[in-house]
Amino acid sequence: MDQSEGRSHTSLALFRDRFGIDDRCLVAGLDTALERKVDYADLFFEYTTHSSVSLEEGIVKTGGYHVEQGVGVRVQAGERQGYAHSDEIDLDSVRLSATTARAVSEGTAEPRSIAVGGAARPDRDLYPVSAPPTDLPAERKIGLLEDIDRYARRDSRVAQVMASVDAEHRHLLMTGSDGTLVGDERPLVVLRVQVIAQDGSRREVSAQGMGGRYELEKLLDPAEWQPLVDEAVRVATVNLDAEPCPAGTMTVVLGPGWPGILLHEAVGHGLEGDFNRRGTSVFSGRIGERVASEGVTVIDDGTLDHRRGSLNVDDEGTPTGRTVLIEDGILVGYMQDRLNARLMGVEPTGNGRRQSYAHLPMPRMTNTFMLAGEEDPEDIVRSVDQGIYAASFGGGQVDITSGKFVFSASEAYRIEGGRITAPLKGATLIGSGADVLTRISRIGNDLELDKGIGTCGKDGQGVPVGVGLPTIRIDGLTVGGTEG
């Protein structure tokens, strides 16, 4: 048995041993759902532990340990989905939820029984860990946060340090009426550092973070966390001198990495299968059309090792993949879950995701990024006479239907005569997803993925995601500063 099969088995064994959920029980749950005329039914079992510690004012004031468990039963009939979930994991709850969920279908069906276990297990493990990250003793995490506080305060302008370590370990079991039976065991860790710098009466803040699906020990290494703290102190103190940002449409250079949130907002959401099946996205019906400049290739890839947005299988048991969304400027693909793939007559792409057992899956992004070009990033800055260089961002948001999106710069500078000059106060950038990528005139050779802190919100559900971008130049983006 190779390791990956072992890890799928670990989750199956957990639900069997702790909750008595064996194959017979899974079949009984599915059979109950299938007593009505349905296109598909599935069961989703979850057992998640979460631990956190947080520091402020130089001490770790609190920590938390949380357990979340439950089962969700879903029935699909045409476009309809019935869903019921319970936080009790046993056969009675599964049957009750299945009876509730199947009510969405009005037709009765011949009794049938399906065999589970025939379908794909993940043939890989993208995030093996030797032990759940939630098991690491609190003392070691507390020591890390105290070290971070001392390290940040070496700069006398640092007035406040807040830091936290969060670890999560998720056991999942998914089974469906097509015979799918798959487990997954998902570690996730994140370190967050926020620094407030003060100079006279002026205060500025910078929040930084890093994480992924890996061992918590990695975050304890000073070679990992010191650069993160350096960055938080640097950005907060740089912003102490920031000038008001100009307002209006101008040339914008985006730095590599986290500014990839541009892709997530501007095109990513608009290429999710549900909006396109309904025809409510600005990109609906546009496969094959040019939506970006030549040279722009955008990928959603859930198979990157240890990344925050990666998954062995999505939350419907479909193995994740590498989906090309835009190829050399042409729209080529959407991201699909099972429901929307079936209704659109295409294959699922492994993008069916949900926040937890208490939520219905939807098409969601994993790690979304633009492939590198060939230009030296310094040449890209040099090519701009007057404009803005945006190095990092806070959050973003999009109106899927009109395609208008925003994202907010947290570190930005003026470009004057091809040189990066004065720091600017944060400002919101706004654009139109349908045309912003056609305004990209230069693509750097420096693709970076973000540090592993992104959470995407859609329809009230949050899921961890990643983004990535090389340095790019956009000719004409509206910058929401105050200086008209």
Place this chain on the structure above:
Amino acid sequence: MSGEAIVERALARLRAAGAAAADCMLIEGESLDVRVRDEEIDHVTQSREKVLGVRCFVEGDGGLQQATGSTSDLSDEALDRLVGHSVALARATAGDPCAGLPDAPFAESLADLGLSDPADHPAKAEDRIETARRLERAARAVDPRVSNSEGSEAASSLSTIVYGDTRGFLGSYASASHSISSMPVAIDGDEKQRDYAYATSRTLAGLADPDAVGREAGERAVRRLGARPVETCEVPVLFEPRIAASLVRQILQCTTGYAIYRQASYLIDKVGELVASPLVTVVDDGALPGGLGSKPFDAEGLTTRRNVLVSEGRLVQYLFDSYSARKLGAASTGSASRGPGSSPSVGATNLWLEPGQTSPEEMLASTGRGLLVTELIGFGFNPVTGDYSRGAAGFWIEGGEIAHPVEEVTIAGNLQDMLCGIDAVGSDLLWLGRVAAPSLRIARMTIAGS
């Protein structure tokens, strides 16, 4: 086992495991959520949930040491594990002289605030589906161009919140919510625009008419067709009530005790000073009958009450729970809020900006030239500096009348200047959630556009 018994059992085990003090919160609830798109059901979701949250303190050097925990598995074995983890974690954290349960007397008699109507529960899927269908039909009947949608939803939930602590407080209340919403899409040639309307109530009888909410959603989507940016300029900006409420949320963000002691607010050391136009009065009151944010006691068992944050432009006080109050030498304002598994923080109950005398029509007519904002997107607000920059959509105002729809612009300023620059407050206070406002006009903001 009753919720009260579960909480008492958990408190007893925490004490037995060595906790010097503890509190527990149990939330048990059921919910039903349906969505209809065109005539077809999109989904029907039903859930039953319960979660127990605990917070424990152990004696330490320099003060109590704290940890929290939560579980949705209420078996004996799971409870023992949770208690063990939480007490062990508390022993590892640092002593804090301000940590601990409240000093103030806990709520003695619990007011019935009318937060649920037993006749509404359990919610019936057929009823909710029919309501969603009415929303969807009303939205699509507005105009033939309302030809698509993201669907219309009707949702109902009923929760029981039980809270107890080792000081001897044990209280519970039922809390219901019924909501309806519709998000139609208007299409004209290549252009698509969506908008939405919604309503929320503690009781089904108090919920707005779905036909009216659907119609409002359809009208909002259609009127956005033809939207375009405007040129970069500085003009007066009008916020419709549901958008103005976001400014009230930002005031709250900068007036919690936590934001103040963490120095994460531009309103530090401003009590007694003018921080807004004299037209601005902001109140939080957790005891309003039927209020969407009402509760008989806060997340530490203290009676909720009326707190005036801003009176005629002057900052009166911050909002505190016990911890942030101790940090600043103040007293709790009964504003503790928490999820079951977390430490308390400070939250709004029913928070609103008091309405003025001017009708929204008069506000528009007296604006001359400016921007009416009906949607904001993005997170461009920095509470530490007050810097504000968000994406906006709405309508251009020319000669005191709506001229055309606007999109793809930003509005920017600093919250301090924006609040001081409010020169008109509408009479149209609108409650759609826990935070509410009437129409507001800010005399001058920077619009970035084409």
